[in-house]
Amino acid sequence: MSALPEHVTIREVALRDGLQIETPIPLAAKLELLFAIAATGVREVEATAFVSPSKVPALADAPEFSAQLAAYPDIEFSALVASPNGARRAIAAGLHSLEYVVSAADGHSNANVGRSSAEATAQIAEIVAIAHDAGVSVEVIIATAWDCPFDGPTPPERV
Template sequence: MDGLPQRVSIREVGLRDGLQNEAPLPTEAKVRLLEALASTGVPRIELTAFVSPRAVPAMADAAAMAAAAGTFRDDGPEFSALVASPGGARRAVDAGITTVEYVVSASDGHSRANVKATTDEALARTSGVADIVHGAGGRLEVIIATAWDCPFDGPTDPDRTVRVAAGALALGADSLAVADTIGTATPGRVTALISRIRVELSPSAAQPITLGAHFHNTRGAGLACAWAAVQAGVTQLDAAVGGFGGCPFAPGASGNIATEELVYLLDDSGIATGIDLEAALAAAALVEEIVGRPGASNLLRAGDRKRGRTPVSTDLNTIASDAAS
């Protein structure tokens, strides 16, 4: 299609955002899921979060997950971790993770709930996080949470989101992402905000800003918003296998857009993702098994329409055998 990118890079966030609201799982179960996700061909995996284990108990094994990621080959996915402070960034790089995401909420209400600081206070810490990450030879992405709406403050003024984005770049962010933390965005608002950020903050038309997007499907518009973001020039999207996830500090927030559904949408529209859909469906079935309840993936229930509903194997040996045949 005219005007659309040839390829979109998906970051799999199921191990972090997908599981952070769940009861803590054994690290061994997470490693099984990590192996399944890596087998899909996804180029980027958000592995964990280096945050307070008291605040987010499900992420208490962050260092162990980083060690597990160290066993993958150099040609495997790029692993990253989310942090909420310079201290978290130090823990991440000490554990060998140098691709780091730092969250700054565009709204004060969510920022106070999430990191016990105002937006401006959290934004000011970006430079400290950047110094640690860059000192380790790494790369920092600032994710702007509640970019469209806040569960405490209501609609986020676009001027405020743009100001946070500009400030993050000035303080050392290498790239940005905008997040619909509570799943209230709609395609028109997505297009308007992303277009504005790209126009106002790109060094030039020939050198556009690196901007990703993260959507939740809380109100059923997540995939539509992702499509609108792609139409607006975004080529980096987050998704969580099985449609699990949500923010523990945002009341009412529920799951992310499902990785397998995003792959289905993009691949069937002629936009390459490099992800094997059958392997992604197998990983979605596995996360349901590990968590112990169904996720929100319609595609997992219905199957790929090109082949009809097919049994989904959660056995990694079967997946590897099928991929080699």
């Protein structure tokens, strides 16, 4: 058996994943949550998402919220983006790390971002170019790699 790593990196996602489908809360409440998260000592936080405010109203204040992140210089903040426009908006708001999710299953992709997996995959190059041109890192994440709540098990060739 191999030795365990000396450390584990935890990326806290409550500010984005935990709030995105909830009734919108005031910016001040989000800032209180951010303060509490920062107090835990976590060093990576997925802060928000730059997505359509009409589809995800709980995160419509992403630019305003992102403007407050500089108060925590010891934390590496990232934002989820769902399109090239979202990448541009996140960069304009001062984020230095982006995440873009592509679902391996079409059912999840259509439910999540309103386009097929192939259409979402086709946007990777543009999003990466936008990020890299701005000196920003981008992580492309594969969702539903094993199973999809809409389509069932994901065939390996889709990943």
